[in-house]
Amino acid sequence: MNFFNHFGRYLLMIKGMFTRPENWKMYWKELMHQCSDIGIGSLGIVVVVALFIGAVSTLQTAYQLVSNLIPKSTIAQIVRDTVILEFAPTISCIVLAGVVGSKIASELGNMRVSEQIDALEIMGINTKAYLIMPKILASFIMIPLLVIVAGVLGIWGGRLAGTMAAILSREEFDQGLLNGFQPFNVRFALYKAYTFAFIISSIPAYFGYFVKGGALEIGKASTTAVVASCIMILFADYVLAALLL
Amino acid sequence: MIEIKDLRKSFGDKVVIDDVSAVMEAGKANLIIGASGSGKTVFMKCLVGLFEPDGGEILYSGKSFTTMEEEERKELRQQIGMLFQGAALFDSQTVEQNVMFPLDMFTRLTYTEKLKKVNEVLDRVNLKDANKKFPAEISGGMKKRVGIARAIVLNPKYLFCDEPNSGLDPQTSLVIDKLIYEVTKEFNMTTVINTHDMNSVMEIGDHIIYMYKGEKEWEGSNKQIIYSNSKKLNDFIFASEFLQDVKAMRMVEAEGKVSNAKNDSQ
Numbered sequence: 303m304n305f306f307n308h309f310g311r312y313l314l315m316i317k318g319m320f321t322r323p324e325n326w327k328m329y330w331k332e333l334m335h336q337c338s339d340i341g342i343g344s345l346g347i348v349v350v351v352a353l354f355i356g357a358v359s360t361l362q363t364a365y366q367l368v369s370n371l372i373p374k375s376t377i378a379q380i381v382r383d384t385v386i387l388e389f390a391p392t393i394s395c396i397v398l399a400g401v402v403g404s405k406i407a408s409e410l411g412n413m414r415v416s417e418q419i420d421a422l423e424i425m426g427i428n429t430k431a432y433l434i435m436p437k438i439l440a441s442f443i444m445i446p447l448l449v450i451v452a453g454v455l456g457i458w459g460g461r462l463a464g465t466m467a468a469i470l471s472r473e474e475f476d477q478g479l480l481n482g483f484q485p486f487n488v489r490f491a492l493y494k495a496y497t498f499a500f501i502i503s504s505i506p507a508y509f510g511y512f513v514k515g516g517a518l519e520i521g522k523a524s525t526t527a528v529v530a531s532c533i534m535i536l537f538a539d540y541v542l543a544a545l546l547l
Numbered sequence: 548m549i550e551i552k553d554l555r556k557s558f559g560d561k562v563v564i565d566d567v568s569a570v571m572e573a574g575k576a577n578l579i580i581g582a583s584g585s586g587k588t589v590f591m592k593c594l595v596g597l598f599e600p601d602g603g604e605i606l607y608s609g610k611s612f613t614t615m616e617e618e619e620r621k622e623l624r625q626q627i628g629m630l631f632q633g634a635a636l637f638d639s640q641t642v643e644q645n646v647m648f649p650l651d652m653f654t655r656l657t658y659t660e661k662l663k664k665v666n667e668v669l670d671r672v673n674l675k676d677a678n679k680k681f682p683a684e685i686s687g688g689m690k691k692r693v694g695i696a697r698a699i700v701l702n703p704k705y706l707f708c709d710e711p712n713s714g715l716d717p718q719t720s721l722v723i724d725k726l727i728y729e730v731t732k733e734f735n736m737t738t739v740i741n742t743h744d745m746n747s748v749m750e751i752g753d754h755i756i757y758m759y760k761g762e763k764e765w766e767g768s769n770k771q772i773i774y775s776n777s778k779k780l781n782d783f784i785f786a787s788e789f790l791q792d793v794k795a796m797r798m799v800e801a802e803g804k805v806s807n808a809k810n811d812s813q
């Protein structure tokens with residue numbers, strides 16, 4: 303019953319965002335601010351995670367490919383596909399759910415508790431549209447870009463680790479990258495990125511926007527938002543894979 | 548002017564506002580007083596539309612706020628300024644940006660014009676040198692003054708203040724009271740103030756409503772409150788021995804004046 307109550311309120315919150323902005327310029331400014339916060343603010347962690355995930359996947363794939371009959375370029379093929387299909391979109395977005403999700407939930411929660419949202423409402427501003435919509439749109443813009451960055455850097459990290467550990471040469475790795483490449487995999491990764499972007503921004507926004515109480519409740523809302531977002535990302539990951547692959 | 552007719556609000560089975568009617572006149576400081584849990588915050592939140600009342604009517608200059616279309620409500624809200632208990636300033640913005648925010652959102656003024664208006668208002672609340680400071684860098688009293696500046700920057704017709712003196716020392720409280728009272732008179736605003744502060748009641752209470760368990764128990768002015776016979780009101784207002792002594796002295800003074808007047812007339 304509690305789930306349906308939350309889900310109903312979540313849908314009403316989403317519906318409430320779609321109104322005519324009071325001032326387009328201010329909404330644009332807020333969107334740009336959120337793009338910077340979500341995109342630039344999370345770039346560092348995404349770069350680090352992607353590089354190491356790519357590097358580790360090269361080393362572990364090489365460790366498992368013991369047969370001499372399999373060409374070494376196969377390692378690059380496996381690394382490419384796992385990074386594009388799973389690591390870049392899913393792992394990056396789980397990390398982003400922690401970074402971006404907790405920020406969104408705590409920011410809105412703090413605004414709610416300190417009556418800043420009420421102050422905006424009294425001015426005649428639709429707070430769902432002004433505070434939540436730019437966060438969701440900014441996530442739609444920035445998170446797929448971050449996933450692309452993560453994909454490129456993951457593969458590059460794998461290439462670097464492969465050559466540094468003398469597992470395979472750069473030429474072998476590059477040749478592996480080109481073998482059997484399917485452009486659909488990139489499209490699939492972007493479908494995932496857009497779906498996860500919506501989850502990462504809207505679920506924490508819901509938990510933050512409707513928080514009641516004080517500092518302790520903001521912390522709880524933030525944790526709940528991250529946990530719920532991660533579960534929803536994994537669930538959506540499975541559904542998308544089952545439907546599209 | 549704001550007219551409230553038979554306002555009702557409940558949360559579940561608990562009746563928080565029970566058939567309250569009142570008239571808040573323009574150019575006056577209208578105070579709502581009452582103990583914690585008496586329903587005054589809910590009453591104010593109903594007036595500004597943060598809570599939907601279960602029954603009754605709220606009229607802003609004759610227009611019904613309760614039955615108004617959303618777009619009309621939005622327009623009316625631009626004529627409403629509110630000072631919150633904790634000032635509710637935007638943490639990530641400077642004092643100047645906080646005060647400029649309503650102008651950015653609702654006017655088409657140039658940046659220079661907006662800045663001029665912001666400086667005028669900040670000057671009005673005696674905050675000249677704090678423009679570039681963030682809310683975390685200023686005192687509680689200064690935050691309240693920034694809150695007042697933001698509330699009045701669009702020249703609203705209605706000003707709501709929720710516990711404007713909470714957390715302030717008596718001297719700063721007086722400054723804030725004086726400021727609210729002055730802007731009320733200067734701009735002929737309908738000001739509604741929720742307060743616990745007895746100094747405010749005595750200093751600026753042009754019109755006072757005493758709420759008790761969701762009902763309007765007493766209504767009058769600061770001149771009349773001292774002579775009130777309502778036991779509930781007296782227990783609330785003159786809670787301490789000191790205040791009871793003040794009341795007794797005032798009563799003696801008043802009786803003296805009456806008997807002097809009688810003697811003079813004879």
